[in-house]
Amino acid sequence: MIPPRIKEVKAIYDFCLEVIYTSGEKKLYNMKNLLKLNYYKNLRNINYFKLAKSVETTIEWPKGEDIDPNELYSNSKTID
Numbered sequence: 001m002i003p004p005r006i007k008e009v010k011a012i013y014d015f016c017l018e019v020i021y022t023s024g025e026k027k028l029y030n031m032k033n034l035l036k037l038n039y040y041k042n043l044r045n046i047n048y049f050k051l052a053k054s055v056e057t058t059i060e061w062p063k064g065e066d067i068d069p070n071e072l073y074s075n076s077k078t079i080d
Helices: 038-044 071-074
Strands: 007-014 014-022 026-029 053-055 056-058
Touching: 007 056, 007 071, 056 071
Parallel strands: none
Antiparallel strands: 007 014, 014 026, 053 056
16 A cells, blocks of 8 residues: 655654644654664654655655655554
């Protein structure tokens, strides 16, 4: 399944991402477990983490870190 495109992303409290999809869905993704991986070591700095930007169906950071679109969509919690 190809997730919908991302309309907006906000880095919020405690290394979570609030993601709004073009489908109108609003989801919350917790990055804490991924931050344990060396690939995401730069994101452990909250100021760098806040530089998250949406790129089509995923999220990226300035140094190239990204999240698998299916991981992001499937493992996010729907919020109102």
